[in-house]
Amino acid sequence: MEENCSTVETALEMLVGKWKPVILYQLFKNGTLRFSELQRALPGITKKMLTAQLRELEYHDIVHRKIYMQIPPKVEYSITEYGLKMGPLLQAMNDWGTSHLQHLSELYDEDRKAEQAEAAAEIK
Amino acid sequence: MEENCSTVETALEMLVGKWKPVILYQLFKNGTLRFSELQRALPGITKKMLTAQLRELEYHDIVHRKIYMQIPPKVEYSITEYGLKMGPLLQAMNDWGTSHLQHLSELYDEDRKAEQAEAAAEIK
DNA sequence: GCTTAAGGTATCTTTTTGGATACTAGGTTT
DNA sequence: AAACCTAGTATCCAAAAAGATACCTTAAGC
Numbered sequence: 033m034e035e036n037c038s039t040v041e042t043a044l045e046m047l048v049g050k051w052k053p054v055i056l057y058q059l060f061k062n063g064t065l066r067f068s069e070l071q072r073a074l075p076g077i078t079k080k081m082l083t084a085q086l087r088e089l090e091y092h093d094i095v096h097r098k099i100y101m102q103i104p105p106k107v108e109y110s111i112t113e114y115g116l117k118m119g120p121l122l123q124a125m126n127d128w129g130t131s132h133l134q135h136l137s138e139l140y141d142e143d144r145k146a147e148q149a150e151a152a153a154e155i156k
Numbered sequence: 157m158e159e160n161c162s163t164v165e166t167a168l169e170m171l172v173g174k175w176k177p178v179i180l181y182q183l184f185k186n187g188t189l190r191f192s193e194l195q196r197a198l199p200g201i202t203k204k205m206l207t208a209q210l211r212e213l214e215y216h217d218i219v220h221r222k223i224y225m226q227i228p229p230k231v232e233y234s235i236t237e238y239g240l241k242m243g244p245l246l247q248a249m250n251d252w253g254t255s256h257l258q259h260l261s262e263l264y265d266e267d268r269k270a271e272q273a274e275a276a277a278e279i280k
Numbered sequence: 281g282c283t284t285a286a287g288g289t290a291t292c293t294t295t296t297t298g299g300a301t302a303c304t305a306g307g308t309t310t
Numbered sequence: 311a312a313a314c315c316t317a318g319t320a321t322c323c324a325a326a327a328a329g330a331t332a333c334c335t336t337a338a339g340c
Contacts, residue, residue: 039253129163
């Protein structure tokens with residue numbers, strides 16, 4: 033590991049904020065989506081948030097924004113070629129996250145079960 | 157990738173919040189540190205924040221808290237055995253972050269250079 | 281000539297996060 | 311008896327992030 037961890041934080045910037053992971057997920061899955069399609073795919077997101085997150089991803093060269101000059105407007109978003117390189121990292125994070133969820137449930141479900149057993153014993 | 161991305165968010169929870177990466181970095185590097193040693197290693201962090209971050213890491217079974225019953229108090233923090241398994245993921249994030257920083261600087265430094273060249277051309 | 285459409289921006293309010301400061305316990309040192 | 315030590319809590323306040331809502335554009339359709 034490095035002397036400081038600003039690089040980890042850089043990686044994190046790409047993913048923090050409640051919406052970026054799911055935006056990336058949608059774009060990785062569907063290839064190309066219009067603004068309104070993304071909005072529909074992300075129940076509860078506001079235009080402001082969606083715009084802000086997409087602009088950050090665009091700045092970082094992860095997402096490409098293609099504007100069609102027509103009215104009503106049409107804008108399509110997709111993962112850039114460079115952005116595709118994030119795939120393995122996202123996959124690794126997803127894998128770790130998956131097994132971590134299981135770890136947590138084993139950890140705390142067992143506590144819960146133990147408490148229930150205890151409670152049951154007291155009733156007797 | 158999975159149907160939703162809550163697992164990625166789980167992975168992120170372990171790392172978001174300005175302090176967790178550097179706390180983990182210190183503990184991975186040094187093995188075991190007292191509360192006050194961590195505080196010294198993290199210039200600017202308050203006790204409140206340090207405590208909060210450590211408690212979250214402890215809840216997730218990433219960090220172990222060992223209390224010595226003595227006065228003045230002594231508490232040592234270290235990465236759990238389970239937590240060590242995060243090492244490769246942290247490394248992968250660090251690697252991606254490192255190369256991404258370079259990518260960004262290439263992207264935007266070249267713009268700057270191009271602008272400077274343009275400006276120079278206009279002066280002639 | 282009013283409405284609808286898409287992709288936003290502007291403004292305000294709420295929520296979340298982080299920080300500053302003061303306080304605690306109780307044995308040891310001065 | 312006062313001061314110091316460590317590992318915290320408690321309370322209050324500021325800053326940042328997120329959300330709600332209204333508004334803009336310009337062409338087409340009714």
